[in-house]
Amino acid sequence: MLALNGFVQAERVGPVSGEFAAGSLTLLIGPNGSGKSSLLTGAAGLSRSEGKGEVRLAGKALSGFSLHELARHRAMLAQQAVLPHGLRGYELLALGAEPLGGVSEAVCESIARLAGPLGLEKLYQRQLNTLSGGEQQRLLIASTLLQVDPAINSDAQLLLLDEPLAGLDWQHQLACLRLLRGYAEQGLAVVASIHDINMACQYADSIWCLHRGQLAACGGPEVISPELIAEVFEVRVKVMEQDGQRIMLPQE
Numbered sequence: 005m006l007a008l009n010g011f012v013q014a015e016r017v018g019p020v021s022g023e024f025a026a027g028s029l030t031l032l033i034g035p036n037g038s039g040k041s042s043l044l045t046g047a048a049g050l051s052r053s054e055g056k057g058e059v060r061l062a063g064k065a066l067s068g069f070s071l072h073e074l075a076r077h078r079a080m081l082a083q084q085a086v087l088p089h090g091l092r093g094y095e096l097l098a099l100g101a102e103p104l105g106g107v108s109e110a111v112c113e114s115i116a117r118l119a120g121p122l123g124l125e126k127l128y129q130r131q132l133n134t135l136s137g138g139e140q141q142r143l144l145i146a147s148t149l150l151q152v153d154p155a156i157n158s159d160a161q162l163l164l165l166d167e168p169l170a171g172l173d174w175q176h177q178l179a180c181l182r183l184l185r186g187y188a189e190q191g192l193a194v195v196a197s198i199h200d201i202n203m204a205c206q207y208a209d210s211i212w213c214l215h216r217g218q219l220a221a222c223g224g225p226e227v228i229s230p231e232l233i234a235e236v237f238e239v240r241v242k243v244m245e246q247d248g249q250r251i252m253l254p255q256e
């Protein structure tokens with residue numbers, strides 16, 4: 005779905021080549037500064053003046069999409085999303101629906117489907133600047149998901165999220181990961197950066213591990229070995245098995 009061919013962004017990331025496939029959830033891991041945000045920004049078509057190499061969405065160069073087209077084909081949650089001041093929760097969600105022609109009955113149904121898992125109901129009428137960090141993040145995730153909800157946007161192809169789990173409690177981290185899996189199962193290419201390596205191994209179809217701007221490993225959860233973690237993160241891990249699932253614990 006989204007193909008990168010020799011993608012380079014300034015001196016931050018690349019050259020990187022690979023594909024985020026339709027119908028799959030790819031999770032990006034890597035230490036601070038390894039290039040995850042730079043890669044996501046390039047994949048979203050938000051670094052046109054700095055990016056080199058080819059980025060193609062469903063075969064078409066991303067540089068050939070107008071901003072309006074991009075807004076219908078892909079959505080991106082930035083790591084430090086700026087919240088418009090003075091807005092209430094429901095108004096932020098309405099912004100997510102803007103590229104779809106505004107808040108229709110179908111959009112309201114989509115919001116209602118997101119409301120349970122992301123705990124939105126108590127947030128609709130609240131002013132954004134009075135919300136906790138995690139509450140703001142839940143609204144930002146909802147607004148991003150709404151933009152490419154396959155139920156209301158037939159052009160939706162790609163969903164990119166930079167550290168969507170940051171600031172979320174466990175209940176909402178799991179809800180968010182389940183929603184991302186659901187979007188992938190409906191045919192989107194879903195890509196998110198994440199710092200919890202065990203969660204990445206549990207939920208991802210494919211993991212991309214970045215190290216100093218390069219792809220250090222790429223594939224199923226089995227490519228994430230203690231040796232790779234030691235090399236990339238400079239942390240020793242102990243491996244445990246629980247109910248057939250491998251869990252890595254960092255060691256002092």
Ligand SMILES: Nc1ncnc2c1ncn2[C@@H]1O[C@H](COP(=O)(O)OP(=O)(O)OP(=O)(O)O)[C@@H](O)[C@H]1O
Pocket residue numbers: 015016034035036037038039040041042043083
């Ligand atoms: N606008 C910028 N100008 C110059 N250098 C930048 C800019 N943005 C990021 N960098 C640098 O590029 C490198 C990659 O940054 P990036 O934000 O992509 O990393 P990351 O993997 O997302 O990190 P983190 O886990 O801390 O969010 C870092 O060394 C960072 O300092």
